Amino acid sequence: MLKVVKAIALNTFRETIRDRLLYSLVGFAVLVIAASLLAGSVSLGQDARVIQDFSLTAMLVFLLIITYFIGTQLVFREIERKTIYLVLSKPVSRETFYLGKFLGLCLTILVAGLAMAVMFLAVLSLKTHQVPTAAYFAVGAIILEAWLLTAVSLLFSAFTSPLSSAIYTFGVTLIGHSSATIWLLSQRSHSVLKSILEGVYYLFPNLEKFNLRNDVVFNLHPGLTQVTTILLYFAGYTVFLLLLGLAAFRRDEF
Amino acid sequence: MSFKAIDYRRFTLLAVLIAFVVSYVAQINFDAWLRYSPSKLSGVSYNVFIEPQPLSGPVAKAVSFGATEFMADYYWLTLIQYYGGGTPNGQYRKLAELFNVVTDLSPKFEQAYQSGLIILPGEGFPDAAIALGEKGQRNLPNSWEMPYYTGLVYHIYKKDYLDAAKQFQIAADKPGAPPITKLFVGIYYKAADQRQVAYEIFRTVYETTTDSYVKDRAGKYMAHLELMSFLEDAAKKYQAKFGHYPTSPQELVAGGIVREIPTDPLNIKLQIDTKTGAVSEVKG
Numbered sequence: 001m002l003k004v005v006k007a008i009a010l011n012t013f014r015e016t017i018r019d020r021l022l023y024s025l026v027g028f029a030v031l032v033i034a035a036s037l038l039a040g041s042v043s044l045g046q047d048a049r050v051i052q053d054f055s056l057t058a059m060l061v062f063l064l065i066i067t068y069f070i071g072t073q074l075v076f077r078e079i080e081r082k083t084i085y086l087v088l089s090k091p092v093s094r095e096t097f098y099l100g101k102f103l104g105l106c107l108t109i110l111v112a113g114l115a116m117a118v119m120f121l122a123v124l125s126l127k128t129h130q131v132p133t134a135a136y137f138a139v140g141a142i143i144l145e146a147w148l149l150t151a152v153s154l155l156f157s158a159f160t161s162p163l164s165s166a167i168y169t170f171g172v173t174l175i176g177h178s179s180a181t182i183w184l185l186s187q188r189s190h191s192v193l194k195s196i197l198e199g200v201y202y203l204f205p206n207l208e209k210f211n212l213r214n215d216v217v218f219n220l221h222p223g224l225t226q227v228t229t230i231l232l233y234f235a236g237y238t239v240f241l242l243l244l245g246l247a248a249f250r251r252d253e254f
Numbered sequence: 255m256s257f258k259a260i261d262y263r264r265f266t267l268l269a270v271l272i273a274f275v276v277s278y279v280a281q282i283n284f285d286a287w288l289r290y291s292p293s294k295l296s297g298v299s300y301n302v303f304i305e306p307q308p309l310s311g312p313v314a315k316a317v318s319f320g321a322t323e324f325m326a327d328y329y330w331l332t333l334i335q336y337y338g339g340g341t342p343n344g345q346y347r348k349l350a351e352l353f354n355v356v357t358d359l360s361p362k363f364e365q366a367y368q369s370g371l372i373i374l375p376g377e378g379f380p381d382a383a384i385a386l387g388e389k390g391q392r393n394l395p396n397s398w399e400m401p402y403y404t405g406l407v408y409h410i411y412k413k414d415y416l417d418a419a420k421q422f423q424i425a426a427d428k429p430g431a432p433p434i435t436k437l438f439v440g441i442y443y444k445a446a447d448q449r450q451v452a453y454e455i456f457r458t459v460y461e462t463t464t465d466s467y468v469k470d471r472a473g474k475y476m477a478h479l480e481l482m483s484f485l486e487d488a489a490k491k492y493q494a495k496f497g498h499y500p501t502s503p504q505e506l507v508a509g510g511i512v513r514e515i516p517t518d519p520l521n522i523k524l525q526i527d528t529k530t531g532a533v534s535e536v537k538g
Contacts, residue, residue, distance in 0.1 A: 043327070044334055046365060050327050057324040177319035207320070214323040218362060 004092055005100045012104020016070050017111065026112050029062035030119045037123060048128040049217050055120040056138055056213040063113055063146040064173060070108070071153035072165035074101050075249070098249050102154055102242060106147050113143040132219035137227070138212040144234045145210035149173060151238045152205070155245035158252060175200065176207030205237050305348050306332050311358025318359065326360035337373065350374055350382035357386065361393040371403035380411035391424070398428035402435060405442070415446035423455075433465040440475055453479045474519035481516055482533045485524060488512050489531040499531040 016022060036054035040047035075098075078084040087097055117139045125131050152172050156165035175182070179201060186197030209230055212222060222230070308329055309317065318325035333352040353370035357363060367390035374383035387404030394400055405421030408414045419442030426435040436459040443452035453476060460472040488506045493499050496509060503524060506512045518524065523536040 039327075039331060042334060043331060044365070044369070046327070046330065049323075049363075050331070053321075053324040053327045057321050060321075174319055178316065181316045211320045213321070214360075217323055217360075 001093075001096055004096045005103065008087075008092070008097060008100025009103035009107060012074065012101050013107040013111075016074075016105060016108040019070060021069060022066060022108065022112065025062050025066055026115055029058050029112075029116045032058040032062075033116065033119045033123055037127060040127065048124070051120075051124050051127060052132075052135065052216045053213070055116075055123065056135075056142065056216060059113065059116045059120065059139070060142045060145065060213070062116065063109055063142060064149060066109060066112055067105075067146050067149045067153055068166040068169055071105050071150045072157045072162040072169065074105060075154065075157050076162045076165075094250055095246055098154070098158075098246050099242070102151060105150050105154075109146045109150060110143060113139070113146065132216055132221075134212065134216045134219045134221040137221050138216045141210040141212045141230060144230065145207055148205060148207075148210075148234055148238050148241070151241035151245065155241050155248065158245050158248040172204060173207065175204045177211070179204075179206045179208050206233070209233050306336050306352060308332070308348065308351050308355040311355055314355050314359055322359045326356050326363060326366075329356045329359065330363075330366060346377050349377055350379050350386075353382075353386055354389075357389060357393070361389075364390075364394060364397060364399065367394070368399055368403060371400075371407060375407045375411040380407055383407045383411075387421075396429060398425045398431035398435065401425040401428070402431070405438070409442065415442045416448065419443040419446055419448065419451075433459075433463050433468045436463065437468055437471055437475070440472070444475070444479065449479055449482065477519040478522065481518055482524065484512075484516070485526065485533045486531060489526050489533065493531055499528050500526055501528055502526065 033055040036051045036058070037047075039054055040050040043050045075084075078087070084097075088094065120139070121131050121135065124135065149169055149172070153165055153169040156168045160168070182197055182201045186194050186201060189197055215221070306329075308314070314325055314329070315322055329352055333349070333356065336352065337346060337349065350370075353366060353374065356366045357370070360366065367386060370386045371383050371390075374380070374386065384404055384407055387400055387407065390397065390400035391404070401421040401424035405418045405425060408418035408421060412418075419439055422435055422439040422442055425431050426439055436455065440452045440455040440459065443449075443455060456472045456475045456479070460469055460476060463469050463472065485503055485506070488511045489499050492506055492509050492511050495511070500506055500509065503515045503526060507514060524533055525536050526533055
């Protein structure tokens, strides 16, 4: 099974890496990172701060756009082109197919993320001659977040159209990054609303767990406990999403 | 993919690019028109247009979706552009708000507090500067700069030497504070007419500092305060002897109360109040 998963993943990776949309997104992200040099130059000596904040935010935004637009189309395209029949007629289970697609896109995101990170770190070290350790942790957390949202987009794409799936995933991203606000609101609310908000808080992924970007400016890198928590949270939630997505994908009739 | 489809894509891309460039050029021209045309022509007070309208801290935080430092940078750059752009209406009305939203979004952004404490009082917002300084002290408890800069605002813009002294005292106890800060505490207490407190502070500085300049100055301030007390005691004796206070320190010598007036180590001229006998420095 692992061999098949690997084959599908590599094939998905090859397919997505050839997508012109990916090139333009990575290219644009690299441009934005380079442009942060310009913003830094008018920041009254806050170059390092501006470069770090702008670049890391750009990295996250562009990786998420890749997730929204490529991730949501992966399975849909196979169904639309009817190539899924070719694959599933072979001794390939739906689970293997779904997992392969997920891992393939994760690999694409990793490569795109690393390309952006190389540009970011190069710009930063060129300008400030030092790279804070916290920056590496932040980059890692961004990639983990994009992977988790890939699982979300695959889940939605299993039962809805690519556009709806992209919109839903975008919604999950916004909710996930508003966890602190949601919790605050729930604590200030009463009865039914409180329960609803608490439900939303616990049910939706808490993407703020992956937000180490704000600490880079102060070079506050996470401790071992925090890193372990992030990894466990990522693993747990992603497995949950994949299982849910598989359940939906198994019921799909093409 | 058909030939037509490729052409269509290229056309769309080109159209988007052209639309972007045209809207950009139109926007900067519109901004320039609002900025430089007389208000009668545009029909509005242009300051309303160029003034940034920052969100409140909590709202800005909520809509940043976790990118609080990025949002803080955005407002920081806005602030720089706003302050650097000049103010036609005579006052940067949104300056304090901008400093607040930046520091709400990034509570440990030390440069923002420092800039605010330097810029705000000069633009007519000393109270906003003091509030910002206090916020900085809460969020950066180890920074000596926060109380130090706040103390300067109290001194220069509020002429409140007692509060300035209190701020410098807080700053002096922080790690990394320049040794001279302790000296300032004494100076401000002296300026606030808290002579006994000032003397004790100068004495502590004199006994503990390792900085030779600071030690020398502290010693001179102590001697200066001792001289003031010496003259006040002498004035009391003069009043007991002649029934009135002397009009100048030299009268103490003429009246036989003291043999000579010691030279002030800080070369500050002293005067005696003829009604109360209190000794004070001659200003100016």
